[in-house]
Amino acid sequence: xxxxxxxxxxxxxxxxxxxxxxxxxxxxxxxxxxxxxxxxxxxxxxxxxxxxxxxxxxxxxxxxxxxxxxxxxxxxxxxxxxxxxxxxxxxxxxxxxxxxxxxxxxx
Amino acid sequence: xxxxxxxxxxxxxxxxxxxxxxxxxxxxxxxxxxxxxxxxxxxxxxxxxxxxxxxxxxxxxxxxxxxxxxxxxxxxxxxxxxxxxxxxxxxxxxxxxxxxxxxxxxxxxxxxxxxxxxxxxxxxxxxxxxxxxxxxxxxxxxxxxxxxxxxxx
Numbered sequence: 001x002x003x004x005x006x007x008x009x010x011x012x013x014x015x016x017x018x019x020x021x022x023x024x025x026x027x028x029x030x031x032x033x034x035x036x037x038x039x040x041x042x043x044x045x046x047x048x049x050x051x052x053x054x055x056x057x058x059x060x061x062x063x064x065x066x067x068x069x070x071x072x073x074x075x076x077x078x079x080x081x082x083x084x085x086x087x088x089x090x091x092x093x094x095x096x097x098x099x100x101x102x103x104x105x106x107x
Numbered sequence: 108x109x110x111x112x113x114x115x116x117x118x119x120x121x122x123x124x125x126x127x128x129x130x131x132x133x134x135x136x137x138x139x140x141x142x143x144x145x146x147x148x149x150x151x152x153x154x155x156x157x158x159x160x161x162x163x164x165x166x167x168x169x170x171x172x173x174x175x176x177x178x179x180x181x182x183x184x185x186x187x188x189x190x191x192x193x194x195x196x197x198x199x200x201x202x203x204x205x206x207x208x209x210x211x212x213x214x215x216x217x218x219x220x221x222x223x224x225x226x227x228x229x230x231x232x233x234x235x236x237x238x239x240x241x242x243x244x245x246x247x248x249x250x251x252x253x254x255x256x257x258x259x260x
Contacts, residue, residue, distance in 0.1 A: 026255070026258070030251055034247070034248075037244060037247070038244070040240075041237075041240050041241065041244060044236065044237065044240060045237060048233040048236075048237065053231065053232075053233035054231075054233050054234055054237065058234060058237075062237050062241060065216055065241050066241075068212045068215070068216065068245075069212075069241065069244045069245060069248075071208075071212065072208070072209040072212045072213070072245060072248040072249075073247075073248045075205040075206070075208050075209045075248060075252065076205070076209065076247075076248035076249075076251040076252045076255070078205050079141060079205050079206070079251075079252045079255050079256070080251070080255045082140040082141045082205075083140075083141055083255050083256065083258050083259040085138075085140055086138050086139065086140040086141060086259055087258070087259060089138040089140075090137050090138055093136055093137070093138065097136060
């Protein structure tokens with residue numbers, strides 16, 4: 001009876017891949033969603049300024065807020081990435097744990 | 108049946124594996140990079156976002172003489188209290204740095220918009236629409252973050 005470490009590593013990698021694949025769609029979807037709503041807000045901001053409905057000062061302040069919104073969106077993307085990493089790491093650890101437990105049971 | 112994985116001179120590895128398994132079993136052995144999902148916090152985010160949405164919708168749809176800060180002061184304070192409460196709840200959560208940052212940005216924005224209205228007494232519709240759109244944009248990542256935690260379960 002030998003421990004096939006290559007096989008275990010391959011199984012761990014497969015577990016990681018299957019977790020990441022599902023979550024990439026979510027990261028991509030959220031990033032596109034954030035981008036799309038930013039475009040709408042910037043259109044609105046520009047049109048109000050062009051039509052003189054808002055002052056230069058108000059326009060600049062809202063533009064500065066867009067920077068903070070972007071930072072907040074990046075925090076959300078970071079959380080989604082961390083959730084993905086956490087799930088992948090736990091899936092890999094679960095494969096390793098199951099393999100070792102089954103080997104120990106045979107000793 | 109006693110199956111030996113390792114030759115005699117590597118028997119110490121048996122002990123290593125056994126210790127590893129004991130460690131895995133005793134220390135739940137999971138990686139924790141984000142806080143655990145909290146359905147109460149998700150509901151609190153949705154409720155507070157709804158309150159702030161309602162406040163701006165009311166102000167946008169009110170006639171010009173009904174856009175005075177004084178009319179909406181209590182509703183502003185009510186949203187401010189909800190945001191402060193959300194921030195406090197997240198500050199006590201482990202590994203919630205990203206969430207705390209997002210809520211702090213939301214709080215700074217909301218308080219600054221409230222102060223602007225208070226100082227100038229009346230805001231025009233273009234200004235209210237922009238504040239409303241940006242406030243929604245600040246709420247969104249906060250909700251996305253909490254909903255992402257649900258996936259980690």
